[in-house]
Amino acid sequence: MKTLSxxxxxxxxxxLYVPIFVLIVFSFNETKSRSVFSGFTLDxxxxxxxxxxxxxxxxxxxxxxxxxxxxxxxxGTLAAIGINSMRKVPKAIVMNIxxxxxxxxxxxxxxxxxxxxVFFAARMNLEFGFVTLVIAHITFxxxxxxxxxxxxxxxxxxxxxxxAQDLGCSPFTALxxxxxxxxxxxxxSGFLMSFTFSLDDFVISYFTxxxxxxTLPITIYSMTRRKISPEINALSTLIFVVVVIVxxxxxxxxxxxxxxxxxxxxxxx
Amino acid sequence: xxxxxAFAAPYLVWMAVFIVVPLLMVxxxxxxxxxxxxxxxxxxNVGQYTNIFVRSIWLAxxxxxxxxxxxxxxxxxxxxxxxxxxxxxxxIVMLPMWMNFLLRTYAxxxxxxxxxxxxxxxxxxxxxxxxxINTEGAVVLGMVYNYLPFxxxxxxxxxxxxxxxxxxxxxxxxxxxxxxxxxxxxxxxVPGIMSGVTMVFVPAISTFIISRMLGGGSNLLIGDxxxxxxxxxxxxxxxxxxxxxxxxxxxxLIMTIMNQFNPDDQVLI
Numbered sequence: 403m404k405t406l407s408x409x410x411x412x413x414x415x416x417x418l419y420v421p422i423f424v425l426i427v428f429s430f431n432e433t434k435s436r437s438v439f440s441g442f443t444l445d446x447x448x449x450x451x452x453x454x455x456x457x458x459x460x461x462x463x464x465x466x467x468x469x470x471x472x473x474x475x476x477x478g479t480l481a482a483i484g485i486n487s488m489r490k491v492p493k494a495i496v497m498n499i500x501x502x503x504x505x506x507x508x509x510x511x512x513x514x515x516x517x518x519x520v521f522f523a524a525r526m527n528l529e530f531g532f533v534t535l536v537i538a539h540i541t542f543x544x545x546x547x548x549x550x551x552x553x554x555x556x557x558x559x560x561x562x563x564x565x566a567q568d569l570g571c572s573p574f575t576a577l578x579x580x581x582x583x584x585x586x587x588x589x590x591s592g593f594l595m596s597f598t599f600s601l602d603d604f605v606i607s608y609f610t611x612x613x614x615x616x617t618l619p620i621t622i623y624s625m626t627r628r629k630i631s632p633e634i635n636a637l638s639t640l641i642f643v644v645v646v647i648v649x650x651x652x653x654x655x656x657x658x659x660x661x662x663x664x665x666x667x668x669x670x671x
Numbered sequence: 672x673x674x675x676x677a678f679a680a681p682y683l684v685w686m687a688v689f690i691v692v693p694l695l696m697v698x699x700x701x702x703x704x705x706x707x708x709x710x711x712x713x714x715x716n717v718g719q720y721t722n723i724f725v726r727s728i729w730l731a732x733x734x735x736x737x738x739x740x741x742x743x744x745x746x747x748x749x750x751x752x753x754x755x756x757x758x759x760x761x762x763i764v765m766l767p768m769w770m771n772f773l774l775r776t777y778a779x780x781x782x783x784x785x786x787x788x789x790x791x792x793x794x795x796x797x798x799x800x801x802x803x804i805n806t807e808g809a810v811v812l813g814m815v816y817n818y819l820p821f822x823x824x825x826x827x828x829x830x831x832x833x834x835x836x837x838x839x840x841x842x843x844x845x846x847x848x849x850x851x852x853x854x855x856x857x858x859x860x861v862p863g864i865m866s867g868v869t870m871v872f873v874p875a876i877s878t879f880i881i882s883r884m885l886g887g888g889s890n891l892l893i894g895d896x897x898x899x900x901x902x903x904x905x906x907x908x909x910x911x912x913x914x915x916x917x918x919x920x921x922x923x924l925i926m927t928i929m930n931q932f933n934p935d936d937q938v939l940i
Binding site (some may be wrong): 410513598 | 676677682689691693700745755771775777791879884
């Protein structure tokens with residue numbers, strides 16, 4: 403890599419990371435000051451772990467993200483396979499609607515789902531909370547799965563599926579042996595994207611959660627609205643550490659797999 | 672592949688109930704009053720907020736352009752790195768996205784505050800204190816910081832497929848680096864630019880948290896306006912729905928205009 407590229411990447415990474423590192427440093431600060439470091443302490447972490455609201459909303463966030471992203475990946479992958487085999491006009495209609503939650507601002511999706519849930523809440527025994535949050539999360543996750551999977555079909559030779567059947571595969575086997583391996587990278591990135599967005603989502607959750615079921619971002623929001631508290635810094639530090647561990651482990655596993663594939667002559671993906 | 676169409680069925684039901692119906696409800700609320708009678712009053716009232724609409728569109732455009740300019744070299748450098756370095760570097764670039772955006776925005780509150788670190792450092796060399804937070808600039812910065820990864824990822828995934836030999840061939844045939852960039856790389860990365868711009872512009876134009884946290888009370892955006900109608904003191908879902916509808920139409924218009932520049936016949940919206 404040329405020097406200029408290295409310098410540029412360095413600057414962009416600095417831009418991305420310096421705010422986070424500042425946040426981390428001040429999680430160990432003795433006083434509440436956000437600009438002067440006066441002494442080392444772990445008090446904010448102790449306070450954080452005693453904060454039941456944060457702990458329970460963290461659990462909620464993880465449970466909702468897991469359920470929603472798995473459901474969305476299943477629903478979305480099946481949908482992508484189906485949509486891909488549709489004729490041009492129905493395909494275009496479905497894809498346009500699928501794109502709505504992405505093209506639409508999150509706030510509009512949130513507000514529209516809120517109106518729907520209010521309607522149901524008035525007529526059935528639906529309460530704002532866990533169920534509405536999961537439904538909302540699946541709804542905004544699925545399009546990302548579909549959009550990650552669909553391009554894989556475009557890159558794939560459409561005759562492969564028929565060729566596999568001509569050579570004696572049943573449609574199901576052809577699906578499993580030909581289509582699935584081709585679209586798998588899209589499925590995985592769709593799942594990861596869904597999971598990230600579910601964990602990270604604030605706006606849609608904000609409009610679809612009740613008082614009974616809060617997610618971590620909503621709790622964080624109410625914390626930032628109140629007075630400054632280094633507990634948020636401590637929480638950020640912990641989240642950052644978890645993210646680093648998860649991503650590094652994932653990366654090491656992927657790299658090892660790649661090396662193994664290459665050692666096997668690269669014939670297996 | 673016709674037989675696979677049925678796979679989309681579960682999703683089609685989901686899509687109808689949780690995407691189409693809620694959006695129809697937004698439209699219904701926008702055109703009716705509390706008693707359910709047809710009215711254009713709420714849509715007409717949106718006109719009072721033209722200045723907020725103009726500000727939102729303008730700030731979102733600036734943030735999107737800055738993101739594109741910053742992300743384009745990042746994605747290109749990433750896509751030209753050695754394969755096994757690419758994964759690591761991509762992970763490092765995307766890692767901050769895994770932090771909740773409220774925490775990332777909170778980090779900038781810390782940095783930009785009147786007694787924040789930047790003003791403290793500036794003070795040491797005899798400048799300031801400058802008014803950094805609660806400005807339009809701070810809002811744009813928050814948008815760029817939060818949405819930059821959404822620009823990098825789609826650009827990278829398009830660029831990584833650009834064959835190295837195309838770039839070499841261009842320079843062998845007498846292109847200088849600049850014309851190689853604009854005549855080979857840019858045309859081939861247009862789909863990535865389009866989806867990157869979409870993924871940055873839409874959340875930027877409709878954000879209500881970034882403006883509230885970094886813009887203070889004086890830089891209201893469309894998102895703030897909508898939120899106030901649904902969850903704020905000014906509870907008025909009919910006006911809120913009207914504003915949401917206008918916002919959707921503006922975004923659809925801008926996306927349609929952008930689609931005209933897309934060489935592929937693939938539909939973006």
